[in-house]
Amino acid sequence: MSFVVVEDVWKSYKVGRVVQPALRGVSLSFDRGEFAAIVGPSGSGKSTLIHLIAGLDVPDKGRVIVGDVEVSSMGESARAAWRRRNVGIVFQFLHLVPVLTALENVVLPMELAGVPRGERRKHALDLLGFVGLEGKAGRLPAELSGGEQQRVAIARALAADPPLLLADEPTANLDSENKWRVVSLLREASRKGKTVIFTTHDLEVAEAADRIVRLSDGRVVEG
Ligand SMILES: Nc1ncnc2c1ncn2[C@@H]1O[C@H](COP(=O)(O)OP(=O)(O)OP(=O)(O)O)[C@@H](O)[C@H]1O
Numbered sequence: 753m754s755f756v757v758v759e760d761v762w763k764s765y766k767v768g769r770v771v772q773p774a775l776r777g778v779s780l781s782f783d784r785g786e787f788a789a790i791v792g793p794s795g796s797g798k799s800t801l802i803h804l805i806a807g808l809d810v811p812d813k814g815r816v817i818v819g820d821v822e823v824s825s826m827g828e829s830a831r832a833a834w835r836r837r838n839v840g841i842v843f844q845f846l847h848l849v850p851v852l853t854a855l856e857n858v859v860l861p862m863e864l865a866g867v868p869r870g871e872r873r874k875h876a877l878d879l880l881g882f883v884g885l886e887g888k889a890g891r892l893p894a895e896l897s898g899g900e901q902q903r904v905a906i907a908r909a910l911a912a913d914p915p916l917l918l919a920d921e922p923t924a925n926l927d928s929e930n931k932w933r934v935v936s937l938l939r940e941a942s943r944k945g946k947t948v949i950f951t952t953h954d955l956e957v958a959e960a961a962d963r964i965v966r967l968s969d970g971r972v973v974e975g
C-alpha cells in the first residue's frame with residue numbers, strides 16, 4: 753500500500769487580483785522506502801507539491817494522505833503537530849537557527865517531538881556522525897561551509913526519526929563533492945525505510961533516484 757497519496761490536487765496562489773495556478777490536478781503515490789526525484793521547469797509546481805505533502809499548506813481541492821492520516825483536511829495546528837513527528841524537511845535556502853550550534857540545531861526537533869532529554873544529545877551526535885560532521889558539532893552555522901550546513905540540515909531533518917523525508921533543491925549551491933554526499937545521505941535514509949522525495953534542477957542528481965516524476969505547468973507529465 754502507498755505511504756503518500758496525492759489525489760487530484762489543485763492549488764493556486766492569489767497575487768493581488770490575479771490567480772496564479774501552481775498545481776492542476778496532480779495525482780501521485782509513493783511507497784514506503786521509495787527514493788523519488790521531482791523535476792520540471794522553474795514554476796512548474798515542484799516546491800508547491802513538496803509543501804502540500806509536508807502539510808505546510810493545504811490544497812484548494814483534492815487530498816494529501818500520509819500513512820493513515822489525511823493531512824489536507826487537518827487544521828494548521830494539527831498539521832504542525834503531525835509534521836513534527838512525521839516529516840523531516842530540507843530546504844534549498846537553509847533554515848538552520850543561526851544562534852544555535854550544529855548540535856543544538858539537531859537537538860531542537862527532538863525536543864519538539866518529545867524525545868527524552870537523556871537521549872537527545874547522543875542521538876544528535878550520532879546523526880552528525882552520519883553526515884560526516886562529528887568534529888564540528890559545536891560550530892555555529894556561520895562557522896560552517898554551505899555543504900556542511902546542508903548536511904546539518906539533513907541531520908536535523910532526520911532527528912525526530914520521521915518516516916517521510918522531503919527536500920526542496922537540497923543540492924542547489926553545492927559543489928560536486930557535497931552534492932553527491934547529500935544524494936548518498938538521502939539514499940541511505942530511503943534504505944533505512946524512509947520515504948524520500950526531493951526536487952532538483954540537476955538531471956544527474958535526479959538520475960540517482962529510483963524514480964523521476966516530471967512536472968510541467970502544474971501537471972504530472974511523467975512518472
Ligand atoms: N507564495 C506564492 N505566491 C504566489 N505565487 C506563487 C507562490 N509560490 C509559488 N507561486 C507560483 O506558483 C507556481 C509554481 O511555483 P513553485 O514554487 O511550486 O514552482 P517550482 O517548480 O518549485 O519552481 P522553481 O524550480 O523555480 O523552484 C509559479 O507560477 C509561481 O510563480
Ligand SMILES: [Mg+2]
Binds near residue numbers: 798
Ligand atoms: Mg521550487
